[in-house]
Amino acid sequence: MVAAQGTAMIRSMSFLxxxxxxxxxxxxxxxxxIFSTPxxxxxxxxxxxxxxxxxxxxxxxxxxxxxxxxxTLNQLCLEKNIHLALASLQDMGQNGIxxxxxxxxxxxxxxxxxxFLEAGDRIYEYLMKFSSDYSIxxxxxxxxxxxxxxxxxxxxxxxxxxxxxxxDSWNIMIMGFANNGQGELxxxxxxxxxxEGIKPNEDTYLGPNKNKRFVKEKLISIEKRAxxxxxxxxxxxxxxxxxxxxxxxxxxxxxxxxxxEKEAKEKALLYHSERLxxxxxxxxxxxxxxxxxxxxxxICGDCHNFIKILSSFEKREFIVRxxxxxxxxxxxxxxxxxxx
Numbered sequence: 458m459v460a461a462q463g464t465a466m467i468r469s470m471s472f473l474x475x476x477x478x479x480x481x482x483x484x485x486x487x488x489x490x491i492f493s494t495p496x497x498x499x500x501x502x503x504x505x506x507x508x509x510x511x512x513x514x515x516x517x518x519x520x521x522x523x524x525x526x527x528x529t530l531n532q533l534c535l536e537k538n539i540h541l542a543l544a545s546l547q548d549m550g551q552n553g554i555x556x557x558x559x560x561x562x563x564x565x566x567x568x569x570x571x572x573f574l575e576a577g578d579r580i581y582e583y584l585m586k587f588s589s590d591y592s593i594x595x596x597x598x599x600x601x602x603x604x605x606x607x608x609x610x611x612x613x614x615x616x617x618x619x620x621x622x623x624x625d626s627w628n629i630m631i632m633g634f635a636n637n638g639q640g641e642l643x644x645x646x647x648x649x650x651x652x653e654g655i656k657p658n659e660d661t662y663l664g665p666n667k668n669k670r671f672v673k674e675k676l677i678s679i680e681k682r683a684x685x686x687x688x689x690x691x692x693x694x695x696x697x698x699x700x701x702x703x704x705x706x707x708x709x710x711x712x713x714x715x716x717x718e719k720e721a722k723e724k725a726l727l728y729h730s731e732r733l734x735x736x737x738x739x740x741x742x743x744x745x746x747x748x749x750x751x752x753x754x755x756i757c758g759d760c761h762n763f764i765k766i767l768s769s770f771e772k773r774e775f776i777v778r779x780x781x782x783x784x785x786x787x788x789x790x791x792x793x794x795x796x797x
Contacts, residue, residue, distance in 0.1 A: 522552070522554060523554050523555065526545065526548065526549045526552075526554050526556075527554075527556060527557045527560055529545050530542060530545045530546060530549070530556060530557075530560045530564070531557070531559075531560050531563070533545055534560060534563040534564055534567055535563075537567060537570075537571075539564075539567050539568065539571055539573060539576055542564055542567065543564075543576055543579050543580075546564065546579065546580070546583050547579070547583070549583075550582075550583050550586055550587075555587055555590055556583070558591060558592070558594075558595055561580065561584070561591070561595055561598075562595070562598055564576075564580060565577075565580060565598055565599060565602040566602075568580065568602055568606070569602050569605040569606060572606060573606075574606050574608060577599070577602055577603055577606055577608070577611065578611075580599065580602075581599060581611075581615065584596065584599065593619070593621055593622065593623050593625075593626065594625070596615060596619050596626075597623075597625050597626050597629055599615050600612045600615050600616055600626070600629050600630065600633065601629050601633065603615065603633075604629070604632075604633030604634075604636065604637060607637060609633070609634060609637055609639060609642070612630070612633055613630070616630055624655065624658060624661075627646065627647075627650045627655060627657075627661070628658075628661050630643075630646045631643045631646050631647055631650075631661060634646065635776070635783050635785075638747045638749075638774065638776065640774065640776060640783065640785030640787070640792050641785070641792075643783070643785075643792075644785075644792055647661070677748075677749045689737075689740055690733055690736045690737040690740065691728075691733070691736070693736040693737075693739060693740050694727065694728070694732055694733055694735075694736035695727075697732075697735075697736060697739075697767060698727055700767075700770070701763055701766050701767050704766050704767075704769060704770055705766060706762065706763055706766045708722070708723045708726050708727075708759060709726075709758060709759040709762065710722040710723060710726065710759075711758075711759075712726065712757040712758055712759045712760075713725050713726060726757075726759050726760070726763075729757065729759075729760050730752065731750050731752055731756060731760050731764070731777055732760060732763060732764075734748075734750045735748060735750065735764065735767070735775060738750075739771070744772070744773070745772060745773050746773060747773060747774045747775075747776060748773065748774070748775050748776070749776045749777075749778070750775070750776070750777045750778070751778050752777060752778065752779045752780070753779075753780060754779065754780055755779045755780055755781055756777055756779045756784065761784070761791065761795075764777065764784075764786045764791075765786055765789060765790065765791050766789065767786070768786040768787050768788060768789055768790075769788060769789030774786065774787040775787070
């Protein structure tokens with residue numbers, strides 16, 4: 458007489474609420490069954506020997522299938538055929554085959570390059586199905602992909618559903634929101650990060666190292682475009698200077714190191730590069746458009762005060778990234794709370 462038994466609880470997912478049947482039980486494949494033959498000792502049961510051979514054959518076959526599917530997926534990504542690559546990923550999911558993490562990353566890069574939001578969702582669905590088989594780094598990359606697609610909501614959804622996060626997860630969220638003009642949300646993430654006792658590192662304000670190239674490419678550097686129409690920009694800046702003074706701005710000439718007369722010092726402050734960049738941005742973009750300025754040096758205290766007051770009557774946000782952090786100026790306030 459031969460008896461067989463074997464059950465186990467389904468493995469937990471890495472995402473909260475990602476599997477509606479996470480508490481059900483499933484029967485394991487036959488290779489986990491225990492066979493016994495009565496009244497026969499010191500001999501290997503025939504059933505066990507046959508099962509072992511069957512197990513080896515199935516393992517070899519599964520490995521071959523995995524290699525075949527992953528090779529196809531890799532080739533399709535290299536060919537930039539995103540539709541067929543997604544179809545291949547779906548087939549892998551239906552057959553219970555894990556995609557190589559490198560292939561997943563390549564597919565996400567292709568998704569961002571083609572701005573194909575639906576592809577991001579298809580990848581998300583696949584990763585949800587096999588969430589416990591992939592590292593935090595893969596889900597960080599998915600968050601980054603959604604931000605590159607301009608979808609803050611989906612990026613935030615992935616972040617919140619992650620059962621485990623690392624410092625890169627938080628940095629990507631902060632940089633993603635800042636890069637998409639959501640300074641308040643970036644600060645909210647930073648605040649939550651501090652509440653959870655996670656210590657920021659040198660990349661927290663500028664984003665992880667792997668994102669720096671993306672930041673340089675995507676953040677609009679108005680400072681570089683300003684020389685295209687200097688005369689109009691200078692004229693606008695002089696006009697802004699008068700408006701800001703009427704709103705309470707007083708030039709702080711301590712930030713001019715040269716030995717000049719007071720009037721000359723005020724003029725030197727007026728033409729600081731970030732102010733000229735803002736002036737050009739105001740005359741070359743639609744009303745309400747967020748202006749993003751990249752500055753290689755630290756913003757001076759007088760320019761900081763100038764832009765803060767300017768934001769109190771200009772109905773738009775000014776985001777200045779200096780060599781220390783992002784400054785989000787809006788409604789007469791700065792995200793740094795005047796401490797930098």
